[in-house]
Amino acid sequence: MLSKTGVPTREQVESVKPDRERLARGPVAVIECFQQIPCDPCYTACSRGAIQPFADINDLPRIDFGKCNGCGLCVAYCPGLAVFVVDETYSETEALVRIPWEFLNRPEAGQKAPGLNREGKEVALVTVKRVQPSPSKNGAYILWLAVPKELAFEVRSIPVK
Numbered sequence: 001m002l003s004k005t006g007v008p009t010r011e012q013v014e015s016v017k018p019d020r021e022r023l024a025r026g027p028v029a030v031i032e033c034f035q036q037i038p039c040d041p042c043y044t045a046c047s048r049g050a051i052q053p054f055a056d057i058n059d060l061p062r063i064d065f066g067k068c069n070g071c072g073l074c075v076a077y078c079p080g081l082a083v084f085v086v087d088e089t090y091s092e093t094e095a096l097v098r099i100p101w102e103f104l105n106r107p108e109a110g111q112k113a114p115g116l117n118r119e120g121k122e123v124a125l126v127t128v129k130r131v132q133p134s135p136s137k138n139g140a141y142i143l144w145l146a147v148p149k150e151l152a153f154e155v156r157s158i159p160v161k
């Protein structure tokens with residue numbers, strides 16, 4: 001499915017998710033990188049060593065969830081927009097999901113917007129909690145979205161306005 005639509009299969013998504021125990025400890029990065037390409041900015045951005053060294057520049061990134069504190073530097077440096085941070089401890093009903101944003105039209109904190117899944121379909125109403133300039137100085141931003149907890153691994157964007 002990924003090679004034809006750009007959308008990973010459910011099995012691919014499940015293969016990179018942290019377990020329930022790790023999700024209960026706070027923010028954690030998730031890397032949905034499923035194609036072998038020469039790329040390693042996520043690895044070089046991670047000062048905690050949570051993203052494992054690559055034997056080959058074409059290897060898929062692997063993350064040690066035990067070392068990851070969810071700082072989000074890997075989100076800022078991934079040129080493929082394949083990294084996000086999930087914090088299921090944000091509230092009883094919502095997760096905080098940080099996603100990359102590379103569009104000129106930026107949403108504003110407090111704004112409500114449709115949450116879109118990987119296929120671009122609306123799946124929830126989300127609230128933009130923060131719009132953070134990327135520490136990578138690439139002109140991108142990181143959106144902090146309050147998302148219904150059960151959709152933390154579904155919402156991946158909001159519409160560009």
